[in-house]
Structure formats: C-alpha cells, structure tokens
Amino acid sequence: MEDKLNDDIGEAKRLQLWEMMLKLRSVEKKAYDLFLQNLIKGTSHLALGQEAIAGAFGIALQEGDYTFCTYRGHAHTLARGSSIEGVLGELMGRQCGLMKGKGGSMHLTDVEKGVMGSYAIIGAHLTIANGTALASKYNKTKEVSVCFFGDGTTNIGAFHEALNMAKIWDLPIVFVCENNLYMEYTAISEVTAVEHPAADRASAYSLDKIIVDGNDADEMYRTAQTAIKKARYGHGPSLIEAKTYRHSGHSRADPGKYRPDEEVKDWMENKDPIKNYRQKLLEFNIDEKTITGIESKIQQQVEEATNISKNSPIPDIKEIYTDVWADGGYKWHN
Amino acid sequence: MAQLTYRESVSLAIAQAMRKDPKVFFIGEDVGAAGGVFKATVGLLDEFGKERVMDAPISEQAILGAAMGAAMTGLRPIAEIMFSDFLAVCWDIIANQIAKTRYMSDGQINIPLVIRTANGGGSKFGAQHSQSLENWSMMIPGLKVVAPSCASDVLGLMDASVKDPDPVIFYEHKSLYASKEQLENTNLSIPLGQANILHEGADITIIGLALMAQRSKKAAQILKEKHNINAKVIDLRTLVPLDLQTIKRSIIETGLVITVEENPRLCGWGAEISSLITEHCFSNLKGPVTRVTTPHVPLPSADILEDNTIPSVDLIINEVIKKVKGE
Numbered sequence: 001m002e003d004k005l006n007d008d009i010g011e012a013k014r015l016q017l018w019e020m021m022l023k024l025r026s027v028e029k030k031a032y033d034l035f036l037q038n039l040i041k042g043t044s045h046l047a048l049g050q051e052a053i054a055g056a057f058g059i060a061l062q063e064g065d066y067t068f069c070t071y072r073g074h075a076h077t078l079a080r081g082s083s084i085e086g087v088l089g090e091l092m093g094r095q096c097g098l099m100k101g102k103g104g105s106m107h108l109t110d111v112e113k114g115v116m117g118s119y120a121i122i123g124a125h126l127t128i129a130n131g132t133a134l135a136s137k138y139n140k141t142k143e144v145s146v147c148f149f150g151d152g153t154t155n156i157g158a159f160h161e162a163l164n165m166a167k168i169w170d171l172p173i174v175f176v177c178e179n180n181l182y183m184e185y186t187a188i189s190e191v192t193a194v195e196h197p198a199a200d201r202a203s204a205y206s207l208d209k210i211i212v213d214g215n216d217a218d219e220m221y222r223t224a225q226t227a228i229k230k231a232r233y234g235h236g237p238s239l240i241e242a243k244t245y246r247h248s249g250h251s252r253a254d255p256g257k258y259r260p261d262e263e264v265k266d267w268m269e270n271k272d273p274i275k276n277y278r279q280k281l282l283e284f285n286i287d288e289k290t291i292t293g294i295e296s297k298i299q300q301q302v303e304e305a306t307n308i309s310k311n312s313p314i315p316d317i318k319e320i321y322t323d324v325w326a327d328g329g330y331k332w333h334n
Numbered sequence: 335m336a337q338l339t340y341r342e343s344v345s346l347a348i349a350q351a352m353r354k355d356p357k358v359f360f361i362g363e364d365v366g367a368a369g370g371v372f373k374a375t376v377g378l379l380d381e382f383g384k385e386r387v388m389d390a391p392i393s394e395q396a397i398l399g400a401a402m403g404a405a406m407t408g409l410r411p412i413a414e415i416m417f418s419d420f421l422a423v424c425w426d427i428i429a430n431q432i433a434k435t436r437y438m439s440d441g442q443i444n445i446p447l448v449i450r451t452a453n454g455g456g457s458k459f460g461a462q463h464s465q466s467l468e469n470w471s472m473m474i475p476g477l478k479v480v481a482p483s484c485a486s487d488v489l490g491l492m493d494a495s496v497k498d499p500d501p502v503i504f505y506e507h508k509s510l511y512a513s514k515e516q517l518e519n520t521n522l523s524i525p526l527g528q529a530n531i532l533h534e535g536a537d538i539t540i541i542g543l544a545l546m547a548q549r550s551k552k553a554a555q556i557l558k559e560k561h562n563i564n565a566k567v568i569d570l571r572t573l574v575p576l577d578l579q580t581i582k583r584s585i586i587e588t589g590l591v592i593t594v595e596e597n598p599r600l601c602g603w604g605a606e607i608s609s610l611i612t613e614h615c616f617s618n619l620k621g622p623v624t625r626v627t628t629p630h631v632p633l634p635s636a637d638i639l640e641d642n643t644i645p646s647v648d649l650i651i652n653e654v655i656k657k658v659k660g661e
Contacts, residue, residue, distance in 0.1 A: 066407075099439055100440050102438055102439075102440045107438045107439070109439040109443065110442075111439070111442040116403075117443070119431070123395075124399065127402075127403075128402050128403040128427075129403060131399055131406065131407075132404070134400050134403065135404040135408075135409050138404065138409060139407075139409075157395065158395045164396070165391065165396040323437050323440060323441035324436065324437050324475055325436075325499075325500050326436070326446075327499075332574050333527075334576070
C-alpha cells in the first residue's frame with residue numbers, strides 16, 4: 001500500500017495501528033458481553049479507552065522482545081499477536097485458553113509471543129522485567145523488555161527499586177506508566193505527592209521526564225519507537241508516563257461511580273483514542289472503505305474466535321495436578 | 335584430602351557451578367567486592383568479574399525480580415538474600431511470583447534459580463537476624479527447600495540446586511559456617527529429596543535439619559556412650575522434596591520418633607512430618623511423635639536467653655531419654 005501521507009509514520013503503519021486498536025477494543029467489548037452472559041467468571045479488568053498505548057507498543061516492538069503487563073492485560077497480550085481465542089478462551093476457562101484455564105484473566109501469558117506474563121500484585125513485574133532485560137545484556141543480545149503498569153504502581157516500593165536497578169545497570173528496558181487518573185477507586189492525585197506520578201519521579205533515577213498523550217496513537221507510537229530504539233542500542237532505560245482514561249470501572253464489580261460525570265463524558269466523547277484516530281485517518285485522506293473494511297474484518301475475527309472459545313472443551317480436572325514442577329507434576333515427597 | 339569449612343564450601347560450590355555453566359551468575363548485596371557479610375563468597379568476583387558477580391543495591395525485591403526474570407529466559411541465577419529474615423521484604427516475589435508462575439503459565443515458563451540465604455540462630459543477633467524460616471517456604475507450592483548441615487552437603491546440594499529446573503530456596507546455617515570437614519573430593523552432587531543418616535541406631539529415630547541435625551548427631555553420640563541408647567539420626571537435607579521413605583523405614587525399625595526443629599512451635603516443619611508419620615506409620619508407632627522446637631516466641635538476643643530458646647544437645651538428650659523410658 002502506498003503512503004498517501006508521507007510523514008514519519010505513513011499510511012501503512014497508521015492502518016496497522018488502526019487495526020490493532022480496533023482488535024483490542026472489540027475483544028474487550030466481547031469480554032464484557034461474555035461476562036454478562038455468565039460465560040466468563042471471576043474478575044476482569046478491562047482496558048477500554050487505553051488501546052493506543054498497548055497498541056502502539058505492539059506495532060513498535062519486534063519479535064523476540066519481552067513484554068510484561070498487569071492484571072489489566074488482555075490488550076497488551078493481544079497486542080503482541082496472541083490469538084483472540086487464546087485470550088477469550090482463557091477468560092472463559094476453556095482448553096483453548098493460553099494457559100488452559102490455569103491462570104485466568106489476570107495472568108495471561110504467551111511466551112512464544114514474548115508475553116512474559118500478566119501480574120496481579122502491584123509492582124512486582126517491574127522488578128521481573130528487569131530480569132529479562134538483564135538477560136539480554138548478559139547474553140549480549142538485542143531484545144528490549146517493556147513493562148506496562150498503572151499510576152497506582154508508582155507508590156509501591158518495587159517501582160522505586162526497579163527503576164534504580166534498571167538505571168544503575170543501564171538495562172534495555174522501557175517502563176510504561178498508563179496513568180488513567182485513578183488507582184482502583186481513588187483519584188491518583190489524592191494519594192500522590194507529585195502531579196505526574198511517574199514522570200515527576202523520573203529525575204530521582206536520572207531518567208528523562210517523558211509525558212505523552214496516551215490516547216493519541218501517533219504520538220504513542222513515536223514515543224514507543226524512540227524509547228525502544230534507545231534500549232535496543234544500549235542507551236539504557238526509559239520511563240514513559242502516558243495520560244489516558246479507562247472507559248469502564250476498575251474491575252467487573254466496579255461501575256466507576258466515583259468519577260465525575262462530566263469527566264467521564266469528556267474522555268468518552270472528546271478523547272476516545274479510537275474515535276479520534278478514525279477522524280485522523282479521514283483527515284489524512286485514507287479511503288473510508290479501507291477503514292470500514294478493517295472494522296468488518298476485526299468484527300468477523302472476534303466472532304469467529306468467540307465461537308471457537310465457546311466450543312472449546314473445559315479443562316480436564318487432572319490439570320489441577322500438572323506443572324507445579326518442571327517434571328510436569330506436583331509431587332513433593334517420595 | 336582437603337579440610338574445608340562450610341563457609342568455604344559455599345564459595346567453592348558457587349564457583350564450581352559457574353565454571354561448569356556460563357548461564358550461571360551470582361547476584362546479591364555486598365557479595366562481590368566485600369565477599370559477603372559472612373565471607374562465604376570471597377574470591378568469586380576476582381575469578382568471574384562484575385558481569386557474573388553482581389553487587390546489588392539494598393533492594394531485595396529488585397534482586398529476586400531480576401533473578402526471576404533472567405531465569406525465565408533460561409539463565410540460571412544464584413541470588414543471595416543476606417539474612418533469611420529479609421525474605422519477608424521480598425516475599426511477594428518468592429511466594430506469588432517465583433513459586434506460581436510455572437503453574438499459572440501452564441508450564442510455559444521454567445524458573446531455574448537458587449536463592450541462598452543465611453538462616454538460623456546461635457549468633458545472638460536478636461529476633462530479626464536469627465530466625466529459622468525453612469517452614470515459610472515449605473508451605474508454598476512450587477518452591478524446593480534445601481538446608482545443608484555440613485560442608486560436603488553444601489557442595490552436593492548446591493550442585494543439584496543449580497542444575498534443578500525449579501526454584502530452590504537454599505538455607506545456609508550461620509552457626510555452621512565455621513564447621514569443618516575433611517573432603518577427598520569437592521566435586522559432589524547430592525540429589526534433592528535424599529535424606530542422610532548421620533548416626534545409626536534402632537532404639538529411636540531423631541529427625542533434624544541443618545544445625546539441629548548436627549546437634550541431634552552429637553546427642554546421639556552421647557546417648558550411646560553414656561546412656562546406652564542407640565538413636566538413628568536422619569538429616570532431612572531437603573524439606574521439599576521430602577524423603578518420606580527413609581523416615582518410614584526408620585520408624586518401622588524404631589517405633590519412636592522425635593523431630594528437632596529450630597523454628598518456633600506453630601506450623602514448624604515437624605508438624606507436617608508428624609502428620610505424615612501418623613498417616614503412613616501409625617501401626618509401627620510405640621508412642622506419639624514428639625516435637626522438640628523453640629518455644630513459640632521471637633528469638634531473644636542475650637547469651638543465656640538465646641541458648642535456652644533454641645533446642646540444645648542437652649535438651650535433645652533429655653527428650654530422647656524420656657521418650658525411650660516411656661515417660
């Protein structure tokens with residue numbers, strides 16, 4: 001496809017970003033529907049409204065790079081190329097799930113795609129992501145590790161330990177704070193000593209202060225590329241704070257009523273990354289048929305994957321006793 | 335023939351592992367240039383350089399997180415947590431992350447790492463630098479738990495731990511660092527889950543671990559010489575995996591059993607062993623299982639207080655005599 005707008009991103013890349021963001025949103029919406037149908041149990045933390053961040057990194061990263069995300073990680077997992085049925089199947093506790101139902105919504109893992117896990121204890125995975133980055137440095141290889149986390153994470157000790165270690169050893173890692181303005185049910189501004197929870201801490205670790213509009217896919221992509229390149233070529237870690245907003249509550253149980261109506265309305269209507277990007281594509285003279293063609297394609301993919309997941313068998317109960325140890329079993333005495 | 339201290343065997347064991355496998359590296363606080371606060375890692379930095387012997391900041395979560403992440407890619411880190419008491423500040427990384435990631439990922443991820451730590455009392459360091467915490471890690475599915483009682487076991491069990499594809503918590507006992515052993519060969523490997531008989535006897539079985547195994551052995555020697563009681567002493571070496579068969583064989587022979595634990599009473603490892611013995615050897619028992627533990631108190635610091643808190647050789651002797659006499 002020839003680029004109609006010949007800037008640094010170009011049409012082909014923009015359409016990739018568009019397709020990626022649509023996929024992330026459509027799957028999250030489907031996950032919500034499946035909850036309402038009681039086909040998904042447990043809890044779930046949707047990233048509706050935050051698609052530009054995971055999406056841009058998904059496009060900017062290379063095969064072999066490592067990503068770590070939180071329990072709000074469906075989008076980040078899909079963004080690396082994991083299958084939709086692998087994600088939905090895991091949420092539904094089916095055999096086609098990425099971990100055959102042993103991890104669930106909060107622990108999506110797909111090592112083949114570089115998805116090194118979704119972590120449900122705030123802060124831990126920043127330290128673990130340092131480990132894959134350390135391995136790349138130790139092995140003198142060029143993978144980059146990227147670690148996504150929320151604004152609430154910036155107030156836990158592991159965040160600070162991890163940033164310091166990454167900097168002193170100049171690890172090839174990118175820390176991405178998705179600041180959606182609320183740590184669970186409380187405004188982050190009410191519980192944080194600085195205005196920008198990640199960026200204002202950067203100087204404590206000799207890192208640049210980087211703030212980006214996390215709902216602008218183009219800006220997000222540029223920022224991701226710069227940080228990834230810096231890490232890949234041995235110039236050390238970056239800490240990015242991407243401003244965004246979640247369209248839904250913290251988790252399945254949360255209607256998000258603690259947020260002012262006008263604020264929610266403003267982000268939904270004026271700052272929706274997907275709505276705005278569609279407009280941008282049109283402004284770049286990208287054919288509307290191309291745009292809607294991608295929309296239909298994604299809808300079809302999500303429907304197909306949903307059917308595969310629904311028809312996939314539930315796990316065998318023998319699975320309970322497998323894979324505690326590397327020998328495949330769980331025995332602890334002879 | 336070489337005489338080696340437990341302390342020297344630690345650095346030798348790490349060095350041997352690093353010589354054999356370039357994937358092995360070592361990370362911890364004050365471990366390189368300083369050689370460790372217990373001088374158990376002297377010489378490693380000189381031999382292997384800063385790329386493989388990493389002096390880390392006081393950031394236990396970051397140390398174990400980095401070790402875990404590296405292990406996820408196939409490297410085989412050895413991480414040191416200076417005192418086992420500090421495991422409490424990185425327990426999330428151990429109990430939630432390292433232990434569970436293999437299972438939650440449906441076996442996609444292996445975590446072949448060793449966490450070494452100085453454990454146990456005897457140094458009068460007080461309640462936050464002296465605890466015996468093997469049971470903490472024993473409770474978590476996904477962790478292997480090793481606690482050597484002598485220099486040769488440090489060598490053999492470290493070799494097996496580093497080669498093991500699963501995470502291992504390796505508890506070194508502070509009060510054993512100075513103990514010495516004559517060794518003909520230092521290139522040893524001891525499979526995890528294989529207990530060791532430290533003293534033969536058919537009157538009673540004493541089950542111990544680390545320092546308590548050595549004190550039990552000493553008690554058994556005195557019991558034989560002065561009291562005509564023949565005790566079999568089992569050094570478990572590893573709690574997970576556990577060598578239940580060796581315990582069963584011994585109880586079939588003796589019918590009497592005492593566990594000797596350095597941990598406080600509640601949920602000490604002996605409680606699980608006692609339960610297993612009841613389940614598997616009930617008809618062989620001539621009496622209830624006796625657990626000798628520290629009382630359920632934090633460890634005090636003063637000489638006389640600490641000495642009277644941790645089970646001593648004399649206490650073990652007294653408990654064995656009572657048991658054998660049926661008191």
